[in-house]
Amino acid sequence: MGDVFQAPAQPRIPVRSATDEQLFFPVRRVYCVGRNFAEHAREMGAAVPTSAADRGRPVFFLKPADALVLDGVVPYPRGTRELHHEVELVVALGKDAPPGVLDPKVAMPLVFGYGIGLDLTRRDLQAAAKAKGLPWDTGKAFDHCAPVSALVPAAEVGDLAARSLSLQVNGETRQHGAFADLVWDVPEILHELSRLYALRAGDLVFMGTPAGVGPMQPGDRFLARLDNVIELQGEIIQDAHSG
Ligand code: MN
Numbered sequence: 001m002g003d004v005f006q007a008p009a010q011p012r013i014p015v016r017s018a019t020d021e022q023l024f025f026p027v028r029r030v031y032c033v034g035r036n037f038a039e040h041a042r043e044m045g046a047a048v049p050t051s052a053a054d055r056g057r058p059v060f061f062l063k064p065a066d067a068l069v070l071d072g073v074v075p076y077p078r079g080t081r082e083l084h085h086e087v088e089l090v091v092a093l094g095k096d097a098p099p100g101v102l103d104p105k106v107a108m109p110l111v112f113g114y115g116i117g118l119d120l121t122r123r124d125l126q127a128a129a130k131a132k133g134l135p136w137d138t139g140k141a142f143d144h145c146a147p148v149s150a151l152v153p154a155a156e157v158g159d160l161a162a163r164s165l166s167l168q169v170n171g172e173t174r175q176h177g178a179f180a181d182l183v184w185d186v187p188e189i190l191h192e193l194s195r196l197y198a199l200r201a202g203d204l205v206f207m208g209t210p211a212g213v214g215p216m217q218p219g220d221r222f223l224a225r226l227d228n229v230i231e232l233q234g235e236i237i238q239d240a241h242s243g
Helices: 038-043 123-131 186-194
Strands: 012-015 023-026 030-034 059-063 073-075 083-085 087-093 111-118 164-169 172-178 204-206 221-226 230-237
Touching: 087 164, 087 186, 111 221, 111 230, 186 204
Parallel strands: 030 204, 073 230
Antiparallel strands: 012 023, 030 059, 087 111, 087 204, 164 172, 164 221, 221 230
């Protein structure tokens, strides 16, 4: 009775906390939201909702959990000439959702904490797929496509609506967005996800990016911030096997 090979280790994200004990967050799934800031939807050429009633439904996709990057070092991916950054809030669920569709009013107690991450995108592959009406998977879900910071317990972040996120590349600010401008906030996104999936402890949700997405090259250094609460630093390195 045994496995035919050694199972890969489950990704475990360090938790930043005031206590001495180092805790980790074991990851189950990585959900992502598309077009959750109106200005980004506009820059991607998508329809921009003009009111809450006009929002339709959020766009969801997934990344493989083993694509998370915990040390900030991202090899430039193979198969693309257009690697784009998308800085995003990452919501980490510490509890299973109750059975059925989740009421937004009881969604927040499921949230363990927050991080900040990059939804790295092979934009050329995504654009080609979109143009043909094909799935985006190769543009969004690939090795090393999800660098993420340590997680901070929700109580230390406080009211998200008062906070903002930003991204610098090589010291230049590329993206900035206020969470008050999210098309769907965290409880609404958890509600919408629960209409499609059973949410569990260990699930992450990348909440969508503000305007200003753009390319990165090998040698570029990135610094993402959620105000002065959470920081993610890293770099794109040349992958000897890409091309
Ligand atoms: Mn995104």
